[in-house]
Amino acid sequence: MNQELYDKVKNILVETFQVPEEDISEDATFESLDLDSLDLVELTMAIEEETGITIEDEEAEEINTVGEAVNKLEEKQKVEA
Amino acid sequence: MTERDYPEIVVTGIGLLTPAGRGVDASWKGILAGTPAAAPDPMLQEADISVTISCRVPDFDPAEVGPKASRRLDHFVQLAVLASREAVEAADLPLPEDDEEPDEFADRLAVIFGCAVGGMETWEEQHETFLERGRVSPLFIPKMLSNMAAGQVAIELGARGPNMTINTACAASASAIHVARDMLRSGTADAVLAGGVEAGVTPLATAAFARMGALSTRNDETASRPFDTDRDGFVMGEGSGVLVLERAEDARARGATPLAVLAGAGASADAHHQTAPPEEGGGAILAMQRALADAGLEPGDIDHINAHGTSTPLNDVSESRAIRSVFGSAADGVAVSSTKGVTGHTLGAAGGVEAAFSVLALRDGVIPPTANVEKIDDEIQLDVVHGEARGDELGAAMSNSFGFGGQNSALIFRTV
Numbered sequence: 001m002n003q004e005l006y007d008k009v010k011n012i013l014v015e016t017f018q019v020p021e022e023d024i025s026e027d028a029t030f031e032s033l034d035l036d037s038l039d040l041v042e043l044t045m046a047i048e049e050e051t052g053i054t055i056e057d058e059e060a061e062e063i064n065t066v067g068e069a070v071n072k073l074e075e076k077q078k079v080e081a
Numbered sequence: 082m083t084e085r086d087y088p089e090i091v092v093t094g095i096g097l098l099t100p101a102g103r104g105v106d107a108s109w110k111g112i113l114a115g116t117p118a119a120a121p122d123p124m125l126q127e128a129d130i131s132v133t134i135s136c137r138v139p140d141f142d143p144a145e146v147g148p149k150a151s152r153r154l155d156h157f158v159q160l161a162v163l164a165s166r167e168a169v170e171a172a173d174l175p176l177p178e179d180d181e182e183p184d185e186f187a188d189r190l191a192v193i194f195g196c197a198v199g200g201m202e203t204w205e206e207q208h209e210t211f212l213e214r215g216r217v218s219p220l221f222i223p224k225m226l227s228n229m230a231a232g233q234v235a236i237e238l239g240a241r242g243p244n245m246t247i248n249t250a251c252a253a254s255a256s257a258i259h260v261a262r263d264m265l266r267s268g269t270a271d272a273v274l275a276g277g278v279e280a281g282v283t284p285l286a287t288a289a290f291a292r293m294g295a296l297s298t299r300n301d302e303t304a305s306r307p308f309d310t311d312r313d314g315f316v317m318g319e320g321s322g323v324l325v326l327e328r329a330e331d332a333r334a335r336g337a338t339p340l341a342v343l344a345g346a347g348a349s350a351d352a353h354h355q356t357a358p359p360e361e362g363g364g365a366i367l368a369m370q371r372a373l374a375d376a377g378l379e380p381g382d383i384d385h386i387n388a389h390g391t392s393t394p395l396n397d398v399s400e401s402r403a404i405r406s407v408f409g410s411a412a413d414g415v416a417v418s419s420t421k422g423v424t425g426h427t428l429g430a431a432g433g434v435e436a437a438f439s440v441l442a443l444r445d446g447v448i449p450p451t452a453n454v455e456k457i458d459d460e461i462q463l464d465v466v467h468g469e470a471r472g473d474e475l476g477a478a479m480s481n482s483f484g485f486g487g488q489n490s491a492l493i494f495r496t497v
Contacts (some may be wrong), residue, residue: 018148041219042152 001026001067002074005051009070012046026067033066043069053077087266091339091497093332094172094325095437096164096276100136100318100424104167109441112420113470115450117302119316119425128284132291134300135282136318136425153220154233155200156319157280161230162237164321165192165274169238172325172337174272180239191242191270192231193261194323195253195277197429197484199227201286227429230278230321242270246277248429250484251389253277254322255432255492259346261326271331276433278321287317293356295393305426306453307390307419308397308461315391318425322433324440341440341494344477345376351487357395362403364489365389369407369479372491378477380411383493385448385478387439390419391426400481401461416471417463422452432482436492439478443496447472 006026013019019033030040040063044055047069053076055063063069097104100118101111111118122135138160143151146159154162169176177184203224211217223229228246235244243264249256254277261275290296297304297314305316332339349367353359373380389400397419405412420438427434442448447470454467477495484490 016152018152038219038223045216045218 096168200225249488252484255490316425347371
């Protein structure tokens with residue numbers, strides 16, 4: 001897993017979504033972090049702002065964990081590069 | 082039916098966040114001191130518009146509302162949540178620990194709020210994002226809708242009774258109290274959080290009110306000066322005022338201490354013009370007359386009026402004429418104040434905020450001064466209290482609220 005992208009996502013979760021840092025792990029589901037479907041759309045917007053990588057709404061629907069989000073970002077980063 | 086056929090409705094708790102202060106005690110202290118809250122507003126100063134002052138709730142920290150509040154809730158919802166918490170605590174409402182479980186009291190606790198505009202800050206911010214980035218936050222709608230304050234309060238308290246938001250512009254929260262009272266009379270609810278909220282001090286809204294000529298352009302702390310001969314408009318304000326209303330019998334049964342009786346309510350329309358009141362008072366007269374009849378009181382029974390008194394040239398004269406028309410010579414014995422001299426105009430919240438001040442005046446036997454009054458306009462034929470607060474034995478007080486659209490409300494409270 002791309003550590004740089006993981007750190008960025010983690011940072012957004014802590015700073016913008018007030019998620020306790022110790023709760024965040026690769027396997028943590030967004031549901032367990034108390035993020036609902038509206039938060040997830042907000043999260044994709046925040047990630048886009050931070051990384052320049054766009055996650056489409058239909059792609060976001062298939063992402064359930066922090067690790068899955070990071071993997072999706074890495075995959076898209078490679079395609080764009 | 083006469084008013085005697087209805088159960089008596091009492092106020093058992095108050096919550097306030099106003100430009101005069103955070104919480105009931107700080108707000109009331111600021112109001113009685115007559116210290117104007119108008120101050121330079123950085124958001125307006127940055128926007129390059131003709132009006133650069135406003136009346137905001139001092140030292141507000143959204144984190145107090147909750148960890149997610151600053152992101153998930155618009156400022157107006159945050160204010161309403163904090164005011165509601167204070168009101169619930171003051172009334173010592175018997176809410177259950179677990180707000181998810183069915184509960185006899187919570188199931189019949191209503192939240193009826195007034196709000197004119199709703200999440201104006203969110204509107205402006207998201208519109209900008211939309212134009213710049215072509216995307217908009219999924220939280221735009223849930224943050225902005227004007228019914229979300231009442232909704233969020235219900236979520237927080239588990240209040241599953243009727244939940245509504247009434248809009249009669251600047252009379253909205255007074256109308257909400259009126260509707261809440263009727264729900265208690267009819268037995269639709271057993272207790273109601275009634276009042277409302279507004280937080281519409283934004284560059285767009287301020288520029289728009291300014292373009293109407295409704296705002297003072299003095300841009301100093303004396304700008305809101307109701308009934309003064311040099312008044313030139315109102316000052317944008319924000320706040321929330323919430324009353325807990327119950328049937329007196331129920332309040333007594335659970336050992337609550339009533340602060341005042343909500344004795345009467347009257348509503349009417351001017352049916353005249355979008356924004357201007359009729360010169361001779363029109364619908365304001367009807368609203369006051371209906372409130373008096375509803376309360377079973379005579380004009381001579383009213384000791385104090387918390388006037389709508391916006392500090393606009395039109396409103397204050399028209400309201401003065403309306404009061405004269407309703408009260409006749411009894412108007413000489415009515416001490417009139419506009420607390421907007423301190424708070425500015427909190428728009429849709431004003432009816433709730435000023436109903437609360439009327440109750441506090443009765444509780445303490447003191448009439449607040451109208452701030453910033455130097456010389457009363459010759460056309461205002463009223464005993465306008467200004468300078469210092471006036472101590473008096475008070476039996477009954479009226480609170481007037483008039484909204485754009487010609488929508489008028491008068492509430493009457495009396496001592497227990």
